[in-house]
Amino acid sequence: MFAVEEKKGDLFFRIFVQPKSSKNMISGIHGDALKVKITAPPVDGAANAMCIKYFAKFLGVSKSSVEIVSGQTGRNKRVRVELGASPGDEEKRRNIVKLLTSYA
Incomplete structure (x- = not known):
């Protein structure tokens, strides 16, 4: 089941990436992760960079606030969104x- 974890004010969630798609979008749930379709190929970190750019825009935060903390070379990834304390x-x-969680 998909969940968003909060630790020290930051948000963590899992994604399953499908690279080389026709458009960038969240297409539902895959196990305990959001299934994300990305247009970039899985070459030289292009898909990871596109994931960061996509989620920054989708969530309304800066690209520097979004980080892939695990799964850099696989389809299953863990994402951190850094938020302040104000x-x-x-x-x-x-x-x-x-x-x-509206996709769950």
């Missing part, structure tokens, strides 16, 4: 969790 960030955190 009151406005708490609302953003809730909105991101709501958005991500």
Whole structure:
């Protein structure tokens, strides 16, 4: 079952990447991960870079706030979204969790 974890204000979630797709999109759930279709090929980190760019735009955060913390060379990845500790960030955190879990 897909879940978003919160640790020290950061959000963590799992994704399953399908590279070389016709468009960038979340296509549902794959096991305990969001299934993400990415147009970039799995060559020289291009798919990872596209995942970071896609999630930054999708979640409304900067690219530097999104990091793939594990699974750099595979399809199963763990993503971290770094958020601050200000009151406005708490609302953003809730909105991101709501958005991500809407696919579950």
